Amino acid sequence: MSSGSLDGRALVLAAAKASIAGERLPPLVERAATSLTERLEEYRRSYECVHEDEETAVFLVERGHWASIAEELGFHEREADAIRRAHEEHLLGLGSTLDRRDEFERALDLREAVTVPKGTP
Numbered sequence: 001m002s003s004g005s006l007d008g009r010a011l012v013l014a015a016a017k018a019s020i021a022g023e024r025l026p027p028l029v030e031r032a033a034t035s036l037t038e039r040l041e042e043y044r045r046s047y048e049c050v051h052e053d054e055e056t057a058v059f060l061v062e063r064g065h066w067a068s069i070a071e072e073l074g075f076h077e078r079e080a081d082a083i084r085r086a087h088e089e090h091l092l093g094l095g096s097t098l099d100r101r102d103e104f105e106r107a108l109d110l111r112e113a114v115t116v117p118k119g120t121p
Contacts, residue, residue, distance in 0.1 A: 005033070005056050005117050010089035018082035028079050029086060035073060036116045043116055050104070051094050055118060058091055060111040087113045 006029060015022040036043075040057065043049075047059040066087075070080030091113040095101035104113075 006086055006090045006115060007093045010086050010093055013089045014082050014085035017085050018078055020078055020082045024079075025082050025086065028075065028083055032069060032073060032075075032083050033117050035069065036114065037119070040116050040118065043114065047114075050091070050100075050107070051098065057116050057118065058094065059114045059116065060107050061114050063110070063112055065112050065114065084112060087115050090115050 011025050011029070012022060015025045043057070043059045043061075047061050049057050049059050051058040066080055066084035069075075070077070070083070075083070088108055091104050091108070092101060095104035107113075
């Protein structure tokens with residue numbers, strides 16, 4: 001996913017909360033997006049899709065999902081935390097736009113968000 005698939009505000013907040021430099025996050029997000037795009041059908045079969053548009057599908061997944069992806073892709077813990085937070089912040093931003101923020105906040109108490117780009121990242 002180009003970092004444009006995730007809300008820019010989400011990237012800024014995630015980088016700050018995870019204590020990584022803001023310019024480091026977009027390349028990490030793009031790298032993760034390649035793996036996510038390849039798994040879109042798997043996500044559709046296995047997880048709840050809470051929002052979908054022409055560019056992305058947003059799923060709720062089990063806690064620890066991002067840690068597994070990060071390990072697979074060789075990300076450090078802080079990088080994984082930043083990417084997880086970016087996806088969560090993106091979902092919360094969508095929630096505000098769609099008047100579903102409370103619902104999405106409650107969901108994130110139990111699960112993690114994954115925004116999967118459709119097509120080439």
